[in-house]
Amino acid sequence: MREIMYREALREAIDEEMxxxxxxxxxxxxxxxxxxxxxxxxxxxxxxxxxRVRDTPIAEAGMIGVGVxxxxxxxxxxxxxxxxxxxxxxxxxxxxxxxxxxxxxxGDGRVPFVMRTQGGAGGGVAAQHSQSLEALFYxxxxxxxxxxxxxxxxxxxxxxxLRQDDPVMFLEHKHLYMTKGPVPEGEHIVEFGKADxxxxxxxxxxxxxxxxxxxxxxxxxxxxxxxxxxEVVDPRTLVPLDTETILASVxxxxxxxxxxxxxxxxxxxxxxxxxxxxxxxxxxxxxxEIVAGLNIPIPFNLELEKASVPQKDDVIRAARRALxxxxxxxxxx
Amino acid sequence: xxxAVKRNAPxxxxxxxxxxxxxxxxxxxxxxxxxxxxxxxxxxxxPYLGQEGIATGVCAALREGDYIASTHRGHGHCIAWGADVxxxxxxLLQKETxxxxxxxxxxxxxxxxxxxxxxxxxxxxxxxxGVGAALAAQIRGSDAVTVTFTTDGAxxxxxxxxxxxLAAIWNLNFILVIENNQYAVSTPIEEATRDTDLYKRGLSIxxxxxxxxxxxxxxxxHLTREAVExxxxxxxxxxxxxxxxxxxxxxxxxxxxYMPEERLAFYKARDPxxxxxxxxxxxxxxxxxxxxxxxxxxxxxxxxxxxxxxxSREITAAEFRQFVAAY
Numbered sequence: 001m002r003e004i005m006y007r008e009a010l011r012e013a014i015d016e017e018m019x020x021x022x023x024x025x026x027x028x029x030x031x032x033x034x035x036x037x038x039x040x041x042x043x044x045x046x047x048x049x050x051x052r053v054r055d056t057p058i059a060e061a062g063m064i065g066v067g068v069x070x071x072x073x074x075x076x077x078x079x080x081x082x083x084x085x086x087x088x089x090x091x092x093x094x095x096x097x098x099x100x101x102x103x104x105x106x107g108d109g110r111v112p113f114v115m116r117t118q119g120g121a122g123g124g125v126a127a128q129h130s131q132s133l134e135a136l137f138y139x140x141x142x143x144x145x146x147x148x149x150x151x152x153x154x155x156x157x158x159x160x161x162l163r164q165d166d167p168v169m170f171l172e173h174k175h176l177y178m179t180k181g182p183v184p185e186g187e188h189i190v191e192f193g194k195a196d197x198x199x200x201x202x203x204x205x206x207x208x209x210x211x212x213x214x215x216x217x218x219x220x221x222x223x224x225x226x227x228x229x230x231e232v233v234d235p236r237t238l239v240p241l242d243t244e245t246i247l248a249s250v251x252x253x254x255x256x257x258x259x260x261x262x263x264x265x266x267x268x269x270x271x272x273x274x275x276x277x278x279x280x281x282x283x284x285x286x287x288x289e290i291v292a293g294l295n296i297p298i299p300f301n302l303e304l305e306k307a308s309v310p311q312k313d314d315v316i317r318a319a320r321r322a323l324x325x326x327x328x329x330x331x332x333x
Numbered sequence: 334x335x336x337a338v339k340r341n342a343p344x345x346x347x348x349x350x351x352x353x354x355x356x357x358x359x360x361x362x363x364x365x366x367x368x369x370x371x372x373x374x375x376x377x378x379x380p381y382l383g384q385e386g387i388a389t390g391v392c393a394a395l396r397e398g399d400y401i402a403s404t405h406r407g408h409g410h411c412i413a414w415g416a417d418v419x420x421x422x423x424x425l426l427q428k429e430t431x432x433x434x435x436x437x438x439x440x441x442x443x444x445x446x447x448x449x450x451x452x453x454x455x456x457x458x459x460x461x462x463g464v465g466a467a468l469a470a471q472i473r474g475s476d477a478v479t480v481t482f483t484t485d486g487a488x489x490x491x492x493x494x495x496x497x498x499l500a501a502i503w504n505l506n507f508i509l510v511i512e513n514n515q516y517a518v519s520t521p522i523e524e525a526t527r528d529t530d531l532y533k534r535g536l537s538i539x540x541x542x543x544x545x546x547x548x549x550x551x552x553x554x555h556l557t558r559e560a561v562e563x564x565x566x567x568x569x570x571x572x573x574x575x576x577x578x579x580x581x582x583x584x585x586x587x588x589x590x591y592m593p594e595e596r597l598a599f600y601k602a603r604d605p606x607x608x609x610x611x612x613x614x615x616x617x618x619x620x621x622x623x624x625x626x627x628x629x630x631x632x633x634x635x636x637x638x639x640x641x642x643x644x645s646r647e648i649t650a651a652e653f654r655q656f657v658a659a660y
Contacts, residue, residue, distance in 0.1 A: 022473075064461075065462060068462060069465020072466065097462065166659075
C-alpha cells in the first residue's frame with residue numbers, strides 16, 4: 001500500500017468528503033489561501049472555492065459557535081482551531097451548546113459538528129501551545145473524542161466523523177503531521193469505538209493514544225529485546241471507548257500500563273484504570289501502571305519539556321514494574 | 334403610529350394576526366405564571382410580559398424556511414414563530430408530548446424542523462448559533478434569513494462582536510434583534526455600558542443598524558421587513574435595537590423591586606398589546622365584540638393546552654435508558 005503523511009491523510013479525508021457531500025465545509029484561521037499552519041487544507045480553496053473553504057478572524061468563540069449553529073441547521077462544518085489551547089475560548093459553545101443540544105431537545109436536535117485541532121508538547125512552543133486537553137472533552141457527556149495516532153486512522157476516523165451526527169473533538173498531534181504510514185486510497189472508514197492493536201504481545205497490555213502510540217511502540221521494541229512482549233492497544237477514540245478490546249487484551253496479558261501525554265491528575269488514563277479494575281479486577285496480576293505528564297504547565301526549556309511528558313524509558317520502566325521485574329535484576333542479567 | 338405603516342394600509346387580516354400573536358403571548362405568560370404558582374411548573378420561567386411587540390413584529394416579517402434563535406426569555410419567540418401552544422405547555426409541565434419530551438423545559442424549547450433553533454439558557458449564545466444557521470443557508474445557496482433575538486445584557490458578551498463581525502464579513506442573511514429591556518437580570522443598562530444606544534455597536538463594524546420602539550409591533554414589523562429585504566438582496570446582516578421594558582422582574586420569583594416605578598408606568602402606558610389592539614380597531618373598524626371574541630378564543634386555546642398537558646404522560650424510565658444509551 002502507498003504511504004502518505006498524517007497531514008496528507010487528513011487532507012484526503014476532507015477532500016473526499018467535500019466531494020461527496022456539498023454540506024461539508026471548513027472554516028479556520030489561515031486555512032484557505034495559506035492551507036493551514038500544518039498544511040492540512042492545502043489545495044482545498046482552489047478545488048472547492050471560497051464559499052466552502054473560509055478563513056476566519058481570530059475569534060475562536062465566534063467561529064466554534066458559528067460552526068455549531070451551522071451544524072444544528074443541518075450543514076456539516078469542520079472548524080479548524082490552530083491549537084487545542086485556543087479551543088478554551090470557545091468552551092461555552094462546545095460544552096453548553098454542542099454537547100447538550102441533542103438531549104435538551106429530546107433527541108430532535110443533532111449537531112454534526114467537527115472541531116479539528118491539535119495539541120501536545122515537544123514543539124518548544126511553551127505552556128499555551130503544548131497542552132493535551134482531551135480529559136476536558138472526555139468529561140463532557142455529548143462530545144465524541146477522537147485521537148488518531150496513524151495516518152490511516154486519521155483518514156478513516158475523519159471520514160466517519162463527517163458522516164455521523166454528534167459533535168466531534170478531533171484532536172490531532174503536532175508531532176504526527178509529518179509521520180508516514182500506509183493509507184488505503186478512496187473509501188476507507190474507521191468507525192468510532194473500535195480500538196486497534198498496533199502490536200500484539202502476550203506479556204503486558206500497553207494502552208496509549210495519539211503521540212503516545214509511537215512512543216509505546218518504541219518501548220515495546222526495546223522490551224522485546226529483553227524478551228518481554230508488550231501488546232500496544234490504541235483506543236483511537238476515547239469517547240466512545242472500546243472497553244471490549246481493552247478488557248480482552250487485559251484478560252490475555254493480566255498486566256496493564258496506560259500511557260497518556262496529558263497531566264496525570266483527572267486524566268483519561270485514571271478513568272480507564274478504574275474501568276479495568278471494575279470490570280477485570282480478578283484478571284490482574286499486578287497494579288495498573290499509569291505513565292502520564294507531570295501535573296504542571298509545559299515549560300519552554302527543551303530538557304524540562306521532555307521531563308514533563310512521558311518518554312520511551314518511562315514506558316519501559318512501567319512495563320517492568322507491571323511484570324515485577326526489578327531494575328537491578330535487569331542490570332544483573 | 335408609524336406613517337409608513339399607515340401608508341401601506343395593512344389589511345384587517347394582517348392586523349388581526351398581529352393582535353392575535355401578541356395577545357396569545359400575553360395569555361401564555363400570564364396564565365403560565367399561575368401554573369407556576371400552583372406548583373405545576375418547576376425550575377425557571379422568564380416571562381416575556383411587556384416585550385411581546387418585538388417577537389410579534391419580527392416574526393410577522395419572516396416566512397417559512399427562515400430561522401430564528403431565541404433567548405432564555407423565549408416563550409414569546411416560539412409563539413410568534415407559530416409554535417403549538419399545547420406542546421409548549423406540555424414541555425413546561427415536563428411531559429412526553431412537549432417539544433423536548435420534557436428533557437429541556439422552558440429555556441430549551443426548540444423546533445428544528447420548523448427552523449426554531451431554540452431558546453437558550455446561556456445569555457448571548459444564540460448569536461453565534463444564528464450566524465451559523467445563516468452561514469449554512471448561504472453555503473446551500475438558499476436565501477433564507479436567520480433572526481437571532483438577543484438582549485442588552487448579551488450585548489456585552491464577547492460572542493456578540495465575534496459573531497456579528499463574521500456575519501458582516503460574509504454578508505450573511507442575518508438579522509440581530511437586540512431586545513433592549515434595559516436590565517441584565519437586575520443590573521440597569523446604565524451601569525453595564527457607557528453608551529446605552531446599542532445599535533451603534535453594529536455601525537462600528539459596518540453593519541446596517543437601526544433603533545425602534547419595541548413596544549410598537551407594527552413599527553417593529555415594518556423595520557424587520559426592510560431588513561429582510563436588505564438581506565435577501567445580499568446586503569445583510571442588519572442589526573435592530575428594539576427598546577422595551579419588562580413588566581416584572583427577571584424571572585417569576587424576582588419581584589423586580591429595583592425597577593423604578595415611573596419607568597415601568599411609562600412603558601405600561603405604551604403596552605404592546607394595547608397598541609396592537611388599538612391598531613386593529615382604528616385601522617380596520619373591528620368592534621369591541623369582535624375583539625372580545627378573539628380574546629376569548631385565545632384564552633380557550635390556552636385552557637385546552639393546559640388540559641392536554643395535564644393529561645399527557647411523562648417519559649418512562651425505559652424510554653430514558655434507551656435514549657441515553659448513545660451517550
